[in-house]
Amino acid sequence: MICLSQFALGRAPPMAKPSVFRAEHPMALDLSPNPISHGAASSSRRRDLVFVVNPRGASGRTGKEWKKLLPYLRSRLSVDCNICESLTSGPSHAIDITREAIKEGADAVIAVGGDGTLHEVVNGFFSAGKLVTNHNRESAHSTALGLIPLGTGSDFARTFGWRNDPYEAVERIAKGVRSWVDVGVINGETGEPHYFINVADLHLSAKAGYYASRYKRFGNLCYVIGALQAFMGHRNQDLRVKVSSCLYIFV
Template identity: 75%
Template sequence: MALLPNPSLSLRPEQLGSPDLSAERATPAASHRRRDFVFVVNPKGANGRTGKEWKKLLPYLRTRLADHCNVCESFTSGPSHAIDITREAIREGAEAVIAVGGDGTLHEVVNGFFWDGNPLVSHEKGSTTALGLIPLGTGSDFARTFGWKNDPYDAIDRIAKGNKSKIDVGAIEGPTGDKHFFVNVADIHLSAKAGYYASQYKKFGNLCYVIGALKAFRGHENHDMEIKVDGGEWESVTKVTAMCIGNAKYFGGGMKITPTADPTNGHLELVVLQNFKWYDFLIKLHRLYGGTHLSVKGVSSRSVKSIEVKERVRRGDIYVQSDGEHWGFLSTKFSILPGAIDFFC
């Protein structure tokens, strides 16, 4: 894979199999050459488990993909590095970029598919880059929406089969107009604050979500907000505990928070929790994880294509996150980009 001179990136191609070079030279059509699959690995994910498991996967990966592609292995070195790797891979004509890790790595790779708020285009005219996922992180909530087991070998088999479908991507923007993207769930207020704290305790695995929730409840107050759905009139929503905007169904380590969301239907699901107390979560937690909470008092749901959210009284401390990553604070607009990315499924 031809690389731009950027010392921060570390793509390492591994030629799989032994192609007949003489036959390749004799083929005039460039489309017959083997294209690159770029595997973006977060080696520190899940307290280092991702890097260790990735090494174990390589022999099977070579066996399954030997006839398909060149593998380009790239390890991230810190926050946002996966975004840079993905953008360079797409510009250089990679056939696929595969996120290897948890939802955080997938989130960065998805953002790498965009530049300046628009889909990124390959230097190779007419070529498109597909997205893949090998779940090897603390959380694998996006994979749950498809009913997949948290099994990296199954993921490799899906990629090897080559079946793809177009999935939607959510866009999020603040007052400056700069866009950020999410593929799973974005959320506001209590759940976003809990996610912010949970990110500080990932060394405890899925227990980090419990710790984050406990910390978020300390001093929490429900707040009145205003929303504008699909460009309509502003509506008042009182005593908001949390708002969740789902492109997919799960967040927080398996909570089915937006149970009717579908990343292929061109819509987002908005779920609003109003006037919840701390004990409500204890009593109704099983319904939140089971996705049966939409009939609970204080819970509402609707399908939207865009939604703007702001505080009725400006405080500036209402947390917003997307795909479990802290984004910022209200006011914020969310919208959907239908069929934005080809995804191995």
């Protein structure tokens, strides 16, 4: 699992109505500190894990694969963990679920789906330009981010060298190993921030991704269709990028 390290901040959109979790056991509110380490998590208490599932992801395949995975997940995690399942009902719902889970003291929020679901969960870690925190202000506990890749694309998993295997993902969660990852933020013209942990695209690549999102029903073929559509009528544009005090010009 992953701990987020923020390197840019902005103003986040207001919270929507809190979500409701389906939990096999009540979420524990008395959470002890869980320091970041490269070893297994402490077994002195049960961990509260919230799984944010996009059942409509990958044209419905995510929901079907999640149902198949759930018995194995319970067999591996239910002894030491409280398993809370929350299904998203539409765009941005995962953001609200994540914020509520963190405030209630979840040990980890695990995105179940593709890069789109992961993106929303990451944005749920922030509100009003700050990291969302546990309601218990005296707790040193922090919430980690997890991923079970069950979506159309799993580029983030490949970046970490993980196979696109949900069963391996469950094993990583069972071990409770944490590591750091940086978080970037883009502020649009309205000043509304969008956080990301994988990649931020500009121009042609961004257009290809935008068009691909329209054809998710075709599975991985959507990326080919999106790229072809982006190339049609494409015109190069000069870019001026300033990083710290250095100015880069791309033509």
